[in-house]
Amino acid sequence: MKIIFVLIAVSLLVALGFLGAFIWAVKSGQYEDDYTPSVRMLFDGKTPSSSKGSNSPLHSNDK
Amino acid sequence: MTQVERFHYDNAIVKKFAFASLFWGIIGMIVGLLLALQLVLPALNFEVPWLTFSRIRPLHTNAVIFAFVGNGIFMGVYYSLQRLMKARMFSDMLSNIHFWGWQLIIVSAALTLPLGLTTSGEYSELIWPIDIAIALIWVIFGINMFGTILKRREEHLYVAVWFYIATWVTVALLHIVRSIAIPTSMTHAYGVFAGVQEALVQWWYGHNAVAFFLTTPYLGLMYYFLPKAANRPVYSYRLSIIHFWALIFIYIWAGPHHLLYTSLPEWAQSLGMVFSLMLIAPSWGGMLNGLLTLRGAWDRVREDPILKFMVVAVTAYGMSTFEGPMMSIKSWNAVTHYSDWTIGHVHVGALGWNGMLTFGVIYWLIPRIYNTKLFSVKLANVHFWLGTLGIIFYAIPLYWAAVVQNVMWRAFTPDGFLVYPLFLETVTQVIPMYAIRALGGALFITGVILGIYNIWKTVASGKLVANEETEAPARLVHGAEDRSHWHRWIERRPIQMLIVSLVLVAIGGIIEYLPMAFVDDNIPKIETVKPYTPLELQGRDLYVREGCLGCHSQMVRPMRFETERYGEYSKSGEFIYDRPFLWGSKRTGPDLAREGVGKLKKSDSWHYNHMYNPRNVYDQSIMPAYPWLITNDLDISSTPSKIKVLRQLGTPYEEGYEEIANDDLMKQAKRIADNLKKEGIEQEGLENKEIVALIAYLQRLGVDITAQAQAQK
Numbered sequence: 082m083k084i085i086f087v088l089i090a091v092s093l094l095v096a097l098g099f100l101g102a103f104i105w106a107v108k109s110g111q112y113e114d115d116y117t118p119s120v121r122m123l124f125d126g127k128t129p130s131s132s133k134g135s136n137s138p139l140h141s142n143d144k
Numbered sequence: 145m146t147q148v149e150r151f152h153y154d155n156a157i158v159k160k161f162a163f164a165s166l167f168w169g170i171i172g173m174i175v176g177l178l179l180a181l182q183l184v185l186p187a188l189n190f191e192v193p194w195l196t197f198s199r200i201r202p203l204h205t206n207a208v209i210f211a212f213v214g215n216g217i218f219m220g221v222y223y224s225l226q227r228l229m230k231a232r233m234f235s236d237m238l239s240n241i242h243f244w245g246w247q248l249i250i251v252s253a254a255l256t257l258p259l260g261l262t263t264s265g266e267y268s269e270l271i272w273p274i275d276i277a278i279a280l281i282w283v284i285f286g287i288n289m290f291g292t293i294l295k296r297r298e299e300h301l302y303v304a305v306w307f308y309i310a311t312w313v314t315v316a317l318l319h320i321v322r323s324i325a326i327p328t329s330m331t332h333a334y335g336v337f338a339g340v341q342e343a344l345v346q347w348w349y350g351h352n353a354v355a356f357f358l359t360t361p362y363l364g365l366m367y368y369f370l371p372k373a374a375n376r377p378v379y380s381y382r383l384s385i386i387h388f389w390a391l392i393f394i395y396i397w398a399g400p401h402h403l404l405y406t407s408l409p410e411w412a413q414s415l416g417m418v419f420s421l422m423l424i425a426p427s428w429g430g431m432l433n434g435l436l437t438l439r440g441a442w443d444r445v446r447e448d449p450i451l452k453f454m455v456v457a458v459t460a461y462g463m464s465t466f467e468g469p470m471m472s473i474k475s476w477n478a479v480t481h482y483s484d485w486t487i488g489h490v491h492v493g494a495l496g497w498n499g500m501l502t503f504g505v506i507y508w509l510i511p512r513i514y515n516t517k518l519f520s521v522k523l524a525n526v527h528f529w530l531g532t533l534g535i536i537f538y539a540i541p542l543y544w545a546a547v548v549q550n551v552m553w554r555a556f557t558p559d560g561f562l563v564y565p566l567f568l569e570t571v572t573q574v575i576p577m578y579a580i581r582a583l584g585g586a587l588f589i590t591g592v593i594l595g596i597y598n599i600w601k602t603v604a605s606g607k608l609v610a611n612e613e614t615e616a617p618a619r620l621v622h623g624a625e626d627r628s629h630w631h632r633w634i635e636r637r638p639i640q641m642l643i644v645s646l647v648l649v650a651i652g653g654i655i656e657y658l659p660m661a662f663v664d665d666n667i668p669k670i671e672t673v674k675p676y677t678p679l680e681l682q683g684r685d686l687y688v689r690e691g692c693l694g695c696h697s698q699m700v701r702p703m704r705f706e707t708e709r710y711g712e713y714s715k716s717g718e719f720i721y722d723r724p725f726l727w728g729s730k731r732t733g734p735d736l737a738r739e740g741v742g743k744l745k746k747s748d749s750w751h752y753n754h755m756y757n758p759r760n761v762y763d764q765s766i767m768p769a770y771p772w773l774i775t776n777d778l779d780i781s782s783t784p785s786k787i788k789v790l791r792q793l794g795t796p797y798e799e800g801y802e803e804i805a806n807d808d809l810m811k812q813a814k815r816i817a818d819n820l821k822k823e824g825i826e827q828e829g830l831e832n833k834e835i836v837a838l839i840a841y842l843q844r845l846g847v848d849i850t851a852q853a854q855a856q857k
Binding site: 085088091095098100102106114115119120121122123 | 227228298300301302303306309310313314317337341344345348368371372375376377378381382384385389392393396397409412614
């Protein structure tokens with residue numbers, strides 16, 4: 082069952098990679114603001130295709 | 145002073161992936177419906193090899209996972225990543241290579257699987273040349289994605305982007321480790337790992353394919369498109385961050401829950417179970433975060449089909465991530481494993497979570513990139529209800545069937561005998577449930593067809609904004625002067641992450657050199673377990689080609705109702721020469737691990753007649769007929785290369801045996817053909833036919849372990 086150790090090693094490497102990414106994210110201030118990003122993503126800047134102001138999905142011809 | 149930069153989002157690539165997702169989705173689902181109907185009406189197999197249940201079942205799973213959901217992932221990623229990073233995709237050329245390459249892979253899968261070109265590993269069925277193509281296209285996608293992240297104008301990586309990154313890295317690694325094999329021809333290879341080891345690799349892969357292909361990318365989509373559609377921020381951004389990190393650190397350890405009560409060492413089973421239970425926490429955190437995003441907006445959900453699709457999707461995510469850990473508890477797994485519970489479970493995930501979210505996103509996104517309105521909200525509502533009802537009519541009958549199956553499989557008379565010794569009785573009992581399940585599937589598909597019509601009309605009423613103009617300030621480099629070193633380190637970090645990923649992927653390459661390290665693991669621990677004869681080997685590869693493991697397991701669990709029905713429970717030492725391992729995960733038919741011994745043993749002519757048409761033996765059987773096995777000549781030209789590769793991998797065939805292997809093969813074939821003749825089968829040239837090899841293999845099943853029992857006496 083040596084394969085178990087290979088899989089654990091590979092999985093641990095992935096986990097360590099993500100741990101590194103996590104430490105980077107925290108240290109670099111990615112998570113200092115844990116509110117604004119959730120609002121900012123709602124605004125797409127200048128987007129000619131979406132109608133101004135309204136984000137209602139009910140752009141239907143039914144009405 | 146920050147400079148505002150003007151640039152364009154690439155919507156054309158989003159459109160391509162969206163249409164591809166719908167196109168392959170409907171094909172994959174129709175194949176699924178055909179499969180469901182074949183279980184009710186075996187005549188629908190048409191006795192055509194490439195329409196037979198066992199061959200097209202992997203076509204259905206691959207089409208739905210990698211074509212429908214796969215293209216859905218790329219659609220959502222290409223749309224949201226550009227907007228979250230405030231940047232066009234890194235390279236239009238790479239985007240298009242990614243798109244066409246992925247479609248080419250799907251087409252080659254759709255051609256090879258029905259032809260029986262398969263590895264038989266669940267969700268890793270594709271043959272080695274296609275595996276290489278997948279790895280290449282995945283790398284192209286990675287370069288394109290990381291390139292876009294590098295040139296981003298937005299410093300913060302929104303949580304969805306983290307989900308995309310985790311998806312890319314982990315899927316790359318899983319795919320490579322699972323696919324390591326040595327080819328015997330352009331269309332066939334033997335995997336490096338055998339038996340129990342391969343089983344562990346398979347379900348480490350299989351579980352994480354669900355985790356990192358069907359779940360993490362779609363969570364990214366949820367965190368982008370649900371707030372967008374509701375036009376309100378996610379309930380708790382902090383919770384979404386915790387959701388992400390907790391999920392990816394726990395997910396990768398849960399794979400062994402697919403192997404409970406098998407020959408896998410007990411401690412590995414328990415480890416898998418513990419991690420699976422822990423998964424409830426992050427999964428439900430994410431599910432609640434999605435649903436609570438709609439707090440105070442439930443009145444909008446009533447009117448807006450897009451939000452309805454998303455609510456059902458997130459609810460289905462919550463249900464399947466509760467059910468999954470429950471099914472990982474050993475005592476409950478003993479009930480659900482091999483039964484139709486698993487099929488119900490995965491469809492709540494696939495139809496509910498992936499399906500409904502995909503349609504929600506498509507309804508939201510197509511009118512936007514076509515600068516128009518959705519053709520009909522009413523029709524989208526009808527689609528929603530058909531889809532939701534379809535899922536209910538799909539899942540509940542299968543849960544019911546699973547309970548019926550277990551009650552019957554486990555029933556003992558007061559004297560201690562099985563009440564239903566004939567497995568077929570437990571099959572015919574659930575056929576009405578299979579029929580209702582097919583109705584559920586048909587409802588879901590009807591909804592999808594309405595959806596495609598709705599999208600078609602929407603597209604016709606608008607014009608694609610292929611390049612959407614936008615503007616964003618150049619990325620603000622904060623603290624550039626006073627903390628330049630610190631900043632540069634951050635700046636370089638995405639490149640470093642890419643390098644780390646590539647290093648991780650390279651580990652796959654190193655593992656390729658490991659097979660020799662595993663050779664001593666292949667020394668028999670059970671002395672009577674011997675390598676397959678050349679004829680049995682060819683027969684085994686036919687078993688793989690026809691996809692028998694879709695319905696027949698070869699793994700007897702150590703439980704009385706199983707050992708009574710099938711015989712001695714399976715031991716890990718039995719499988720050391722098994723490439724691929726064929727434990728299976730579903731018993732639509734009985735287990736075959738002891739088919740060649742004891743009370744289960746049948747005559748050669750029984751197998752001949754049964755393969756020719758199972759209904760000649762049991763008139764209620766729902767197994768497809770395989771008449772071509774009786775007329776096809778066995779291809780023995782592949783024997784030498786197969787023997788050679790297997791020896792390389794540690795199977796103790798003598799040096800030079802490949803030269804004379806076909807002589808042995810012919811001798812054994814002649815014996816079986818003579819025996820068939822003696823039993824009254826009149827057919828010319830029987831010894832050259834495929835059926836003889838398959839009979840040789842089936843009669844071998846369980847023989848070695850019984851020989852040991854006799855030797856001990």
